[in-house]
Amino acid sequence: DAMVIQNPRYQVTQFGKPVTLSCSQTLNHNVMYWYQQKSSQAPKLLFHYYDKDFNNEADTPDNFQSRRPNTSFCFLDIRSPGLGDAAMYLCATSPRDRASYEQYFGPGTRLTVT
Amino acid sequence: KQEVTQIPAALSVPEGENLVLNCSFTDSAIYNLQWFRQDPGKGLTSLLLIQSSQREQTSGRLNASLDKSSGRSTLYIAASQPGDSATYLCAVGPLGSGYSTLTFGKGTMLLVSP
Secondary structure (H helix, E strand, C coil): CCCEEEECCEEEECCCCCEEEEEEECCCCCEEEEEEECCCCCCEEEEEEECCEEEECCCCCCCEEEECCCCCEEEEEECCCCHHHCEEEEEEEECCCCCCCCCEECCCEEEEEC | CCCEEEECCEEEEECCCCEEEEEEECCCCEEEEEEEEECCCCCEEEEEEEECCCCEEEECCEEEEEECCCCEEEEEECCCCHHHCEEEEEEEEECCCCCCCCEECCCEEEEEEC
């Protein structure tokens, strides 16, 4: 089945130790998104890629970076995680060419910072 | 800036009840609205998507309506079951981008008791 896959599902990192989260998709969608969701909060868009064009949200901290080496893969890099970065990180995709622009989400990566 | 509000924040009902979840948004210039389900510690599952030109969408026991002019959407769940227990999130996508960057509400946590 076509899907959005996130690895790992659970990640524990130390304060200040760089960490990378991975997202891959078999849907061949043009657009990929990264959201951060803290406990009992709404998912918040960090950035998205339209093909290789990177779009950063204005309030996304510089500590967060992203890479999209090809259509299928997208990475979220947190350069120096702080305790406040502990959250669920959600990857999503959507097609550009279909009228609905429906977003499809992966299962998320739960990040713990110790 | 778009803001999405969901009321109530939590809802507890006995099995078999019909129920309505509410979503309101401040900017009516939307392209689409999506309802999602989120189980504890998990990613988002898309339930229904309504494009701005549509008034409602149905899937099984779920019916979502959209009144764009008043900035409101409702999710109606018929004959609720314990398996419906989850957090329900609504999200709106803006006009004009050619794809959809979603703004989410915080969700309604639903508990259906046997």
